[in-house]
Amino acid sequence: MTTTRIIEIECQRFNPQTDSEPHFQSYQVPFSEEMSVLQGLQYIKDHLDGSLTFRWSCRMAICGSCGSMVNGVPQLSCHTFLRDYFPDKVRIEPLNHFPVLRDLAIDQTDFLAKLESVKPYLIPDTEKTPAQGTYLQTPQQMDEYYQYSECINCLLCYAACPQYGLNKEFTGPAALALLHRYNADSRDAGSAERMEVINGENGVWGCTLVSYCSEVCPKGVDPARAINQNKINSTKDYFLRFLQPRGGK
Amino acid sequence: MPAPNLLNRYTRPMEGWWRRNPFYLWYMLREASCVFIIAYALVLLCGLYRLSQGEAAFNGWLAALATPRSIAFHGITAMMVLYHAWTWFKVMPKTLPFIHIGGKRMPDAAIVTSGLAAAVVLSALLFVLVWSGRS
Amino acid sequence: MIRRSNKPVFWSLFGAGGMVSALIGPMLVFVTGIAVPLGFLLPHDALRYERMLALAHNPAGKLALAVVISLFLFHGCHRFYHCLHDFGIHVTAGMKAACHGFAAAGTALAVYLLLVIGF
């Protein structure tokens, strides 16, 4: 067995029934080489303090449950390893910019509403039945949108985005990336419907290209790109409507 | 214990957010470059005004440019505009749709490099243009 | 119905200014603010009166001067009010208008001066 070392994990605690402000609590956690921050939290929950609250599920960086601020950086705790922080302590806080429900669990309802607002589903030209078979789509056509379809909705990008922190009305990186994912899909004909979201003050125009969202994305989605290329689309749409008043429909 | 109907929510305040992460500091520095770009545009505007007033006035403007304070200001401005230029090209790929050349997606690094190359070429041209007018 | 933002107009100007300043900004500042005043790499008289006047008389020169001054202002002013927002200052419609108005006024002044200078 690898030797067991002890690392200090400092967690932000907040109990909505008794606290008005959060505080920090430290735990001494034995860890081995391959232990993730999540496994450290699980150790605390199982052996030291069953009241520590955090979300997790797949522990392989695909379900998007376990995002938190690890030493100030938005990370998936299952995909962040204690070995990389030892011998210093690890400080774990809930994701920035979201209301905290309890300890490390944040309120994600605002994101879910925003996701819904961008119509993140295929809006086909004409509805067809499965009997008519699949659409044709070449790998190159897929390449136009595929990376944006890889978003796991982990919300690290929202925690990275100061514009979302400053203005909660901003639609935000992941939702706008998904909007673009459908707009860029050759099978979709719903761009005109989604243009309204893009064009609004809180659509792509809420972004100032800080681009930290793309930096922290664990799946290489690059939401900043999805948003900013749509600034050009929105601009075209703005001016073209003067040329063809019914254009785009 | 009864289920609480109204729960506290805690939202971390945004005060001083840009100090929380070096990435944000660099971003704020980039945004701050705008002040220097505005100031420089005003310097040019001032020069244009002096130019419209005649040779003596224009020479006064030129003399003001040579003061240590002005040199210091332009030194800082040059650095800030240079930083602006660097960040501008670095994020340029994010503002563009995917560009396909011969069925292959153009890598972001190539877009950044072409932007920087264009800046270098145009800057060299500008320099030569000014240099060629020496008497 | 979500209200359409008028950002496309100002963002276009911001983008154009950002691009011009990124392409030639550093060199321009270096030439006019450092090299010529110090006589470093370039002679003192590279920006002499007659030459600048000729530039301002020339239609292409006029255009270049107007574009540089105007776009730099629009670029900077647009970013400036975003900066205020980033610092947590609530940016009202009036403040936005003031920023854009400032850039527009600078542009108008530049155009006026170029016309005064004549052809």
Next chain:
Amino acid sequence: MQVIQADVVIVGGGGAGLRAAIAAAERDPSLRIALVSKVVPMRSHTVAAEGGAAGVVRGDDSLENHFDDTVSGGDWLCEQDVVDYFVAHCTDELVQLERWGCPWSRKEDGHINVRFFGGMKVQRTWFAADKSGFHILHTLFQTSLRLPSISRYDEFFCADLMVEDGKVRGVLAIEITTGEFFLFEAPAVVMATGGAGRIYRQNTNAGIVTGEGMGMAYRHGVALRDMEFMQWHPTALPGTGILITEGCRGEGGILVNKDGYRYLQDYGLGPLDPWPRPKAMELGPRDRLSQAFWHEQQKGRTIDTPKGQVVHLDLRHLGRKKILERLPLITEVAKTFMGVDPVVSPIPVCPAVHYTMGGIQTNVRCETSLSGLYAAGECSSVGIHGANRLGSNSLVEIIVFGRVAGDSAAQHARTVTASHGDSIRRQAEASAQHLLSLLGQETGERVATLRDAMRDSMESGVGIYRKQDAMQATCETLAELRTRYRGGVRLDDRNRAFNTEWLTAIELGYMLEVAEALAHSALQRRESRGAHFRLDGYEERDDERFLAHSIAHFRGDGPPLIDYAPVTITRSAPRTRTYGGAGKKAEMT
């Protein structure tokens, strides 16, 4: 307690639950559909499925082939009429997903690409890189947003079923954020709560795969069928149990022991060449591969690592380009969690619990024995997996039978008149009081203590290979753990708001019962079939006595009652299951 009136309640927001919700909403837009899930739908475990979903598309394939692969893969314990329905509807459902936007991997000409999976004669697996489950789940979730009649109750922990006069009347759930109880009254309930892999220690499952959906139905008298059949996935990462998809082997990856020897050829899966080749060597069925690992370990030919015995999954001969293009997730997972780059070194792997073949017994319409209760997906036993599930059948099961369950429930909801809920509310109050009493316990053991004891006992008694004594010991341990659980668990957390420790304690109660149903079903099946393999004199399949489904009935605090039900056999009589060269011969004769 808040009361919500609905027409159909769907418990579970994974692939099956979402497909059921969409089906019900499309069938009748006037129905009020409540989708109750303990996590936000896109966190569901469907998200982690990697390989793909089976659907016949190639000219050289046929429904008959898919039927044969499924039935023989299941060691003839499949309901053949259900398998017929299943294979006939797979492709349509996969096409439907494509029409909803699922980014299936494509060929250059724009058509869907398919790949090999274990136990398959012909390439039949639709895949979306190696994130098939992820894309299916997100496509279904996002599509469900189009349908206004689906009301989502995200992060509502379903804690009990409400039953009256032999009819299901709704569910009791806890709103996790506040800890408040919600009674969902509805004439139709669909269970789509997933498997129970977390009753084992070493497993590929997400933390939420705790089987309480099965447990709820079971406690209310619905039988659990074929529970002894747990599937071990032959290739998981040691320690964490993180899954390394069968797609790796479908693409041509090989398994070697510590001598670099492709040991599968010693277990009736050879010969080596040509490779890759359907239903042979590394593309044999999962039970055979996991068993072969066990034998290698007995012979001392596995590789000893700090995290246990492993063999090597070698992809290097595929080359960097193919590895990165076809298996990007695996590349990343191996690098992060093992520090191994599959392009330059083999990946250490070992078997881990992967899939619960058994579950809530249903018919082909997903109806259970309890009127108004339906089940679909891994929590159900609709009858297509038999004794061993064929890879790629589960992702397509959730959409084929998710849809059936949604349709059936919607139809049922339309025909049943709503009844007044006074007695149901009293029942819900009583159930809520019982759950709340868990919060107040002053004495007792930690949840983790009981949970870990259960997991260790499952590993030792009902693992890949099984023996009478060990199974008996596990049954006794589980009975004892149930007693200790009733004696009380003591929680550190006494709050109502977002108390995950409390929810884990509730889950554990159900898990112990499901584990007991599994262990007893295994103990009483005195033969070896599919994933259930005994080493105590019952090494052969015994069609005389055990060509039958085991049926576990809940018996209160005592052990379950196990009886048997016949298997529906329409046209494929049991044969010897053969793979590799022997399989070729058997097919020719």
